[in-house]
Amino acid sequence: MRAPNHVDAVIIGAGFSGLYMLKRLRDQGLSAVVLERGDGVGGTWYWNRYPGAKCDVESPYYSFSFDPELDQEWEWTERYPAQHELMAYMNHVTDRYDLRKDIRFETTVASAVYDESDNLWQITSVGPEGGQLTKARYCIMATGCLSVPNVPDLEGLDDFNGAVYHTGNWPHEGVDFTGMRVGVIGTGSSGVQAIPEIAKQAKDLKVFQRSPNFCVPAKNGPLDAQFVAEVKANYPEIRETARLTPTGLPFFPSSESGAEADEARAKEVFDEHWTLGSFRIGQSFSDIGVSQEANDKLSGYVHDKIDEIVTDQEVAEKLKPRDHPITTKRICVDTDYYETFNRPHVELVDVRTSPITRITESGVKTQVADYELDALVLATGYDAMTGAIMKIDIRGRDGAELREHWNAGPRTYLGLSVAGFPNLFSLAGPGSPSVLTNMVSAIEQHVEWVDDHIAYLQRNGLQTSEALPDAEEDWIKHVNEVADMTLFKKANSWYLGANIPGKPRVFMAYAGGLGAYRQQCDTVAAGDYEGFQMA
16 A cells, blocks of 8 residues: 555545535645546446436536536536536536546545544545555545445346346446347336437337336426526526525425315416426425325326326326325436337336346346346436445444444434544435435535535634534434425335335435525534534
């Protein structure tokens, strides 16, 4: 191992959060280095290159807000940014602010151990030049919520003679499925985006569905020049509104009750939102996320839309989610997903009624049939929220293991700090609004708060900061109390870790909204960081 590096801060991950954290720390005069597993920036969007990969937040709002000049100079082309456009944007940001020089690519972090003798983190990593030890005052986890693919434990997967791909680790050179028999396992957001695109190439497509998800049309297309001009002219107001709303988007939810709306009024509102596109239909009434009655009205509306779109009513029935309220899993924003099942060469295989028993050399075997395939696509999601953090051996005071501390589920204060792990900060991770919001808005709020907190420590000659155990416990109770006020726990979703065998079933995100969460974080900071032990 080479001689250790010494920096003020190590940031793990070069997605949106890692890039902005690096810029902020450098702006206050601190030295920082980003350790990134990939060979380029992009985070989630570096790895997710599958056909049809797009963000489900509209382009003008899924972008950094810290520099008005950046807002004006960057030109988005579509309503929803595709993966390649997001990569172009992030590379532009990286080079515009000269961030690349402080990023170590193709570097995998193995461990982060806190040394109490000098109050420094010792981060071990392996990169192109071998092992490296980096010592830093601050260790910041910018590892992302959807960056560790969940590869299902399917018997015989290694026996398959064809190619196997995972949507979360797609080949950079792309894949041509022309003339092939393709199977896709999984119908979450990645599958919903990939399936229509794969269907355009494949000779035959089998979609293996266990749990159908609610999908709404994206209504994607080129951005109108007049709309872009209006956004750019009003960006300051748009950004300020987004900071105050629950979703981190510049749209306040409706104040009208869905439970109290009659059938005609509910249909009028839903029709309007269906025509507009996007998952904002989930906020078309104020109580869809908390009232089963209001939720049932929207669920029934989407069911009716599936009947209108899908010509085979048996297939339509299989595509209707009935095991969870709408919005309790992230609504999928699609382009021609339901329409794809009207294609003659596309077949929906219900593996809830006929489970997959094994993968064979030639394809997929269920309890009732064998499906011969040339390629298999795993659209099986991620070990979300905690997966990337838990892959690193993190040890705090007295050698305490973070894996052990989180054995029954993630424990944080404000989603930012962990008791017993000084100067370890998590960005947009468990215990924060994170995946329930516009991720870039959530990331910016976290990065700015952590940066301000570090500046406070530096200014006051304080070497360490960590959550107090009581503050951590109170925050966990609050996160659960808020979740219990909603319908979220009625779904076996990745929000609860339900897609990972053996993972504790804990609702990991803060469901109180980004605006309310921001106020709580600001109150803590204004109170000299109440709930933190600083020394």
